[in-house]
Amino acid sequence: MASLTPPQSPPKWNHTPEEVLSITKQALAQNKAVSDKVAALPEAECTFESLPLANAEAEALIICEPLSFYQNVSTSKELRDASNQAEVLQRDFDVEESMRPDVFRAKAAAEKNLRESGAWEKLSDEQRRLVEKMVLDGKRAGLALPEKEREELMKLKKELSQACLDFSKNFNEEDGRISFTLEELDGVPADVISGYTKRTEGSKEVYDVTFKTPDIFPIFKSAHNPATRRRAQEGYDDRLKQNVPLLEKALDLRRRIAAMLGYETWADYITEVKMVKSGKNAEEFLDDLEGKLRPVGEKERKILLQLKKEDHEERGLPFDGEFYIWDYRYYDRVYVEKTLNLDESLVKEYFPVSVVVPTILKIYQDLLGVKFIEIKDDAKDVWHPEVQQFAVWEKDAKDGSAFVGYCYLDLFPRAAKYSHAAVWGLLPGYELPSGGRHYPLTAMVANLAKPTPDRPALMRHDDVTTFFHEMGHVFHGLLSRTKYARFHGTSVARDFVEAPSQMLENWCWEPKVLQRMSSHYKTQEPLSPELIDKMIKSRYVNVGLFYLRQLFFAKFDLKVHVDKEAADYTKLWNDLRESISLVKGGKAQPGQGTFGHIVGGYDAGYYGYTYSLVFAADMYATVFKKDPLNPAFGKLYRDKILLVGGSRDETVSLEDFLGRPPNSEAFLQEMFGKAPSASL
Numbered sequence: 001m002a003s004l005t006p007p008q009s010p011p012k013w014n015h016t017p018e019e020v021l022s023i024t025k026q027a028l029a030q031n032k033a034v035s036d037k038v039a040a041l042p043e044a045e046c047t048f049e050s051l052p053l054a055n056a057e058a059e060a061l062i063i064c065e066p067l068s069f070y071q072n073v074s075t076s077k078e079l080r081d082a083s084n085q086a087e088v089l090q091r092d093f094d095v096e097e098s099m100r101p102d103v104f105r106a107k108a109a110a111e112k113n114l115r116e117s118g119a120w121e122k123l124s125d126e127q128r129r130l131v132e133k134m135v136l137d138g139k140r141a142g143l144a145l146p147e148k149e150r151e152e153l154m155k156l157k158k159e160l161s162q163a164c165l166d167f168s169k170n171f172n173e174e175d176g177r178i179s180f181t182l183e184e185l186d187g188v189p190a191d192v193i194s195g196y197t198k199r200t201e202g203s204k205e206v207y208d209v210t211f212k213t214p215d216i217f218p219i220f221k222s223a224h225n226p227a228t229r230r231r232a233q234e235g236y237d238d239r240l241k242q243n244v245p246l247l248e249k250a251l252d253l254r255r256r257i258a259a260m261l262g263y264e265t266w267a268d269y270i271t272e273v274k275m276v277k278s279g280k281n282a283e284e285f286l287d288d289l290e291g292k293l294r295p296v297g298e299k300e301r302k303i304l305l306q307l308k309k310e311d312h313e314e315r316g317l318p319f320d321g322e323f324y325i326w327d328y329r330y331y332d333r334v335y336v337e338k339t340l341n342l343d344e345s346l347v348k349e350y351f352p353v354s355v356v357v358p359t360i361l362k363i364y365q366d367l368l369g370v371k372f373i374e375i376k377d378d379a380k381d382v383w384h385p386e387v388q389q390f391a392v393w394e395k396d397a398k399d400g401s402a403f404v405g406y407c408y409l410d411l412f413p414r415a416a417k418y419s420h421a422a423v424w425g426l427l428p429g430y431e432l433p434s435g436g437r438h439y440p441l442t443a444m445v446a447n448l449a450k451p452t453p454d455r456p457a458l459m460r461h462d463d464v465t466t467f468f469h470e471m472g473h474v475f476h477g478l479l480s481r482t483k484y485a486r487f488h489g490t491s492v493a494r495d496f497v498e499a500p501s502q503m504l505e506n507w508c509w510e511p512k513v514l515q516r517m518s519s520h521y522k523t524q525e526p527l528s529p530e531l532i533d534k535m536i537k538s539r540y541v542n543v544g545l546f547y548l549r550q551l552f553f554a555k556f557d558l559k560v561h562v563d564k565e566a567a568d569y570t571k572l573w574n575d576l577r578e579s580i581s582l583v584k585g586g587k588a589q590p591g592q593g594t595f596g597h598i599v600g601g602y603d604a605g606y607y608g609y610t611y612s613l614v615f616a617a618d619m620y621a622t623v624f625k626k627d628p629l630n631p632a633f634g635k636l637y638r639d640k641i642l643l644v645g646g647s648r649d650e651t652v653s654l655e656d657f658l659g660r661p662p663n664s665e666a667f668l669q670e671m672f673g674k675a676p677s678a679s680l
Helices: 017-039 055-075 077-098 101-117 125-138 147-173 213-222 228-236 241-260 265-273 279-315 325-337 346-347 353-368 461-478 499-507 511-517 529-538 543-562 569-581 608-624 629-642 652-660 665-672
Strands: 179-180 195-203 206-210 370-375 387-395 403-410 424-429 439-445
Touching: 017 055, 017 077, 017 101, 055 077, 055 125, 055 424, 055 608, 077 652, 101 125, 101 370, 147 241, 179 228, 179 511, 206 213, 213 228, 213 325, 228 325, 241 265, 241 543, 241 569, 265 279, 265 543, 279 325, 279 543, 279 608, 279 665, 325 569, 346 529, 353 370, 353 511, 353 529, 353 629, 403 461, 403 499, 424 461, 424 543, 439 461, 461 499, 461 629, 499 511, 499 629, 543 608, 543 629, 543 665, 608 629, 608 652
Parallel strands: 403 439
Antiparallel strands: 179 206, 195 206, 370 387, 387 403, 424 439
């Protein structure tokens, strides 16, 4: 092992704030110089070789990505601020470059010349894909339009951006309150109530409750009085009514922009570059899934409604035979408590960080045929002492040719660090013009529990699943081998990017994997078969109603982006919720004003959450289920899914891996124990 020397050094993490900005500016200037040179070419001289845009983009990425990463992990405020500024510079630069008609003309001319000269057929599949994607980028940006229309388009895009920003700003700054008496809060845990602000109103004491999740959700789940839950729900749905006109404006602008760009609908524009390809295909997918989920949801609703009937009889409350939205979370909780005696705090004792993290790394290494060699102490150059740095090699590495790339794990919370779990592909892998290779670097940032005076650091089972999921992105970034950085690793269609990691979450529900990962912090005993059985059963409790609710969001999102005329969106929101989610509402509330995804990058894209889950279930059931830890299956997955990144259509990769077109049978079988025939 000592003789293994990586052919590429890792980046240094010792920049000053001034360097972050100056190096970023220099990298962008160099990139612009290449674009300027391409833009100046006569159309007849535009060829594949004379447009080195992909490599110039990769070179800028290699310099800029690590610098803009500091804002998520650095302990220095000055460095974080500089990193944030550097990212703003980079984003503004990208927007300006994407709207250059002179560069677009050169790209379009190169494609035309390649096709007319016969050179097109001599390009590799990945090279042809690169040319087509670069030209498509320009068309989607409106660069093929006459100048006057381009100016109008820019104006509309800026208006749309502002409407979305205003919607999000209202969302982030929402600070409403709703008040309840102690009697009305009966059933809500005492530790939750103690966090509410208490004040006197007239002759009685009331508690002010914000609409933030930790405050309001315990009322949805635990308040015994249905009138309390109803008032909480209606207040929650009404809290952002000021967003209603902003959403109307955004939807109108999207319709106008889509029409200018030559698309039937905004959904067609958005889905063109995704796996689903069109708004119609997305609609058919959701309709098909709804038809199969509905019987399951109706059965679950019947069970919860019976629970409600019994509960109302016990409490002496009237029962009208209806199941309302403010009943859903409450009776879902009651059902779990009655049917599964599962103690989450007990499960956590079996997952010490010191055992789980190395075990998961070992599982991945064995499955995918690689090894992690930690770079320690003096040789380590990282942004914080707690960060682990690894050189990643092929399992049987003998020399530098078997080098894979670098991986960083930054797992524990600290002040001003990114607060969730995520993976950054800080450096892409791709072929250098010289014939050599640039190797990838991935960084996983998480916030696992730290030890307490009487316990080691422990992980909830949710944390274990999240870690397994995020490591899936790490390996997608490490094991991809594409010619161009543009297609490296997770640079795949947005409605596929989560599928590999969602598939890998299944390992966290396999009895033999759970036994291998678990070790009680006191006794070192693994989880018992009984406890594992309860955990597995808890995964699918009321899953039909859960996914019908997801489909309601997806179908509302899609409908407003397929329709060509404006509508009464408050009515649409309430009608769809009732018909799809199988829960009745009260008075119609403008809940669409609370739907942040619709302005946050998931417009005509919310379907993707379930869409990618269907692929994940299909991949797992078809290949891995029979023997989840088999390295032969790991190699197939590595070769057919990870290796190719986004260098070919994702449907081709899936068919190559599965041996047939994907379908939703495994998803339905996994969720509901039955598999009616369904195709995507």
